[in-house]
Amino acid sequence: METPERRVVGILKNNNINFAATLPCDRIKALLPLIDGNFRTLSLTREENGVGICAGVYLGGGRPVMVIQSTGLGNMVNALLSLNLTYGIPLPVLASWRGVYKESIEAQRHLGKSLPGILEAAGIPYTIARTQDELDKIDEAIRDSFTNLRPHVVLLTPSIWEDSPEEVPGPVEICSRSVELDFKSEIKTPVMTRYEAIRVLNSVSGDDIIVSNLGIPSRELYEINDRELNFYMTGSMGLVSSIGLGLALVQDRHVYVIDGDGSLLMNPNALTAIGDFNPGNLTVVAVDNAAYGSTGNQPTCTCTLSDLELLAKASGIEDTAKVHTEEELKEALSRKTCFIHVIVKPVNAKCRNIPYTAKEIKERFMGSLEVQ
Ligand SMILES: Cc1ncc(C[n+]2csc(CCOP(=O)(O)OP(=O)(O)O)c2C)c(N)n1
Numbered sequence: 611m612e613t614p615e616r617r618v619v620g621i622l623k624n625n626n627i628n629f630a631a632t633l634p635c636d637r638i639k640a641l642l643p644l645i646d647g648n649f650r651t652l653s654l655t656r657e658e659n660g661v662g663i664c665a666g667v668y669l670g671g672g673r674p675v676m677v678i679q680s681t682g683l684g685n686m687v688n689a690l691l692s693l694n695l696t697y698g699i700p701l702p703v704l705a706s707w708r709g710v711y712k713e714s715i716e717a718q719r720h721l722g723k724s725l726p727g728i729l730e731a732a733g734i735p736y737t738i739a740r741t742q743d744e745l746d747k748i749d750e751a752i753r754d755s756f757t758n759l760r761p762h763v764v765l766l767t768p769s770i771w772e773d774s775p776e777e778v779p780g781p782v783e784i785c786s787r788s789v790e791l792d793f794k795s796e797i798k799t800p801v802m803t804r805y806e807a808i809r810v811l812n813s814v815s816g817d818d819i820i821v822s823n824l825g826i827p828s829r830e831l832y833e834i835n836d837r838e839l840n841f842y843m844t845g846s847m848g849l850v851s852s853i854g855l856g857l858a859l860v861q862d863r864h865v866y867v868i869d870g871d872g873s874l875l876m877n878p879n880a881l882t883a884i885g886d887f888n889p890g891n892l893t894v895v896a897v898d899n900a901a902y903g904s905t906g907n908q909p910t911c912t913c914t915l916s917d918l919e920l921l922a923k924a925s926g927i928e929d930t931a932k933v934h935t936e937e938e939l940k941e942a943l944s945r946k947t948c949f950i951h952v953i954v955k956p957v958n959a960k961c962r963n964i965p966y967t968a969k970e971i972k973e974r975f976m977g978s979l980e981v982q
Pocket residue numbers: 688804823824825826827845846847869870871872873874897899901902903904905910
């Protein structure tokens with residue numbers, strides 16, 4: 611018998627979906643294992659992070675989908691607007707719509723009821739499916755997303771799965787494990803600037819990809835060497851390493867990311883996702899100026915509290931380094947270290963604005979990867 615869950619998998623397959631980013635909802639607990647079993651799947655720790663990872667997958671030539679609870683849309687809105695709608699990046703989102711149908715959890719109701727209005731106001735296309743007969747709307751939504759290069763949300767009410775005989779597997783077995791960490795770090799007075807660190811990165815980048823953080827880092831990279839394989843971010847703070855991870859998952863080229871301490875601390879979920887995969891073709895250059903440099907060098911907590919390299923290690927990233935000088939950075943880059951904590955001064959170089967629109971940045975980037 612074809613259960614509604616199996617129909618959804620069939621629709622995704624017919625649309626050549628080859629990557630899924632998921633975060634559970636109780637109502638789709640029979641669907642999620644089928645997604646996991648049929649597509650390359652990444653289990654998210656926050657939905658916004660999935661928007662970045664899926665954008666990277668698409669930019670690198672893949673066909674992603676997100677399968678989540680509707681509440682997750684609440685923490686995706688900025689990314690859907692400043693990344694997907696701005697650059698023209700498709701993302702079909704299947705959202706289990708809570709708060710509107712036989713809902714017993716009070717906390718679900720406000721957002722659930724408001725969601726159509728929020729999506730409408732934000733200009734994010736959406737479709738509602740309430741019965742199994744309406745599941746074909748998913749097919750139309752995916753086509754719209756990839757044809758018109760925009761996100762498209764499908765709100766799926768729990769009534770769809772209510773009578774489904776699809777079985778839910780039991781919990782996974784938890785194995786014993788041990789953690790040994792031999793870590794000592796010294797953060798010295800910085801000698802390099804971010805501009806100098808990016809210049810070193812550019813000198814080794816060859817035919818590889820660079821994804822650069824929003825604000826001044828992207829402008830500094832543009833000033834140093836504007837290349838088609840540079841993907842300049844202009845919004846969606848916190849998602850640059852997530853985009854880099856998505857690209858690394860579908861591309862053979864090496865992917866370098868220029869991230870910042872403020873942005874990494876906004877979305878440390880990117881590090882746990884990278885730690886989950888430890889892709890050999892990804893290097894995050896975490897430029898730590900102990901400040902939100904692009905907005906006027908307001909201090910971040912790396913100047914007193916946190917050690918980003920330790921955060922990366924705690925997130926499961928095995929191969930890390932800390933560097934202070936250009937020589938140390940060159941050496942860490944030559945080893946293709948996965949996470950390089952670069953200590954720099956809080957100095958912004960005077961740079962021109964990037965003259966391209968977001969869509970131009972995307973089109974020439976994808977053109978140079980020959981994926982469109
Ligand atoms: C969600 C969100 N909050 C705040 C901002 C404003 N903003 C733009 S860049 C930036 C600073 C980024 O700091 P960091 O990641 O440390 O990089 P740096 O500029 O220092 O290289 C901030 C706060 C934003 N664009 N988006």
